[in-house]
Amino acid sequence: MLGLIFKTSCILCTSQDAGAHALCQPCLDELPWHDAPQCPQCGTASNGLTCGNCLHNQPDFDATHALFSYDYPLDRLLQHYKYRESLHLADAFAQLWFDKKTLDYAYIDLIIPMPMHSIRLKQRGFNQALEIAKIISKNANIKLDYTACQRIKFTPPQATLPHKERIKNMRGVFECTKNLSGLNIAVIDDVMTTGTSLNELAKTLKQAGAAHVECWVIARTLAKPYSY
Ligand SMILES: [Zn+2]
Ligand SMILES: [Zn+2]
Incomplete structure (x- = not known):
């Protein structure tokens, strides 16, 4: 029977007490959760109301x-x-989000991952946004x-x-x-910095x-x- 008990090690400290998300409780508590009062539209720090920029x-x-602050x-x-x-980190992120229960899955009709250009996909071998989106889609149905x-x-990469x-x-x-008429869509990406790419994608989806x-x-x- 012992062979059926699997222990996962924590991806941050290698302790053996990690849960399904591959992180132990002390490491989880230390993570920079994106929980401070923020603008509901863009997620930057505010008094909880729509920020001046938006x-x-x-x-x-x-x-x-956002699950975390960067x-x-x-x-x-x-x-x-x-x-x-x-x-395997895609599983961990999706699981943490599922556990946190901050997303309104019932409201969303469709999940679309940030698309990656075919040239970049060839260079990297996978689309990091798609891998996370696949698991969230499955978990949330x-x-x-x-x-x-x-x-x-x-x-060129936006950061440059x-x-x-x-x-x-x-x-x-x-x-x-x-x-995409009438659909409520969640767009998934790994990191949001200026929001320019996500905004352009949102614009394209609304045009559709x-x-x-x-x-x-x-x-x-x-x-x-x-900037948008
Ligand atoms: Zn740990
Ligand atoms: Zn804002």
């Missing part, structure tokens, strides 16, 4: 939910996930569609560009080939008929300024 320059997405050790974990193909929207323009260039860089990047678009991201940077 009021003055309405984003195309309607809400943002801080230590999440930044390391996400880098690890993105570049070293630690795909929400339809997943990763073909409706494609990245049709190959662009100044803010104004980021917006220009993203224009016309996505193409949606399906009618989406009624409501919200961003579900693993980590949200708190750095300002940001």
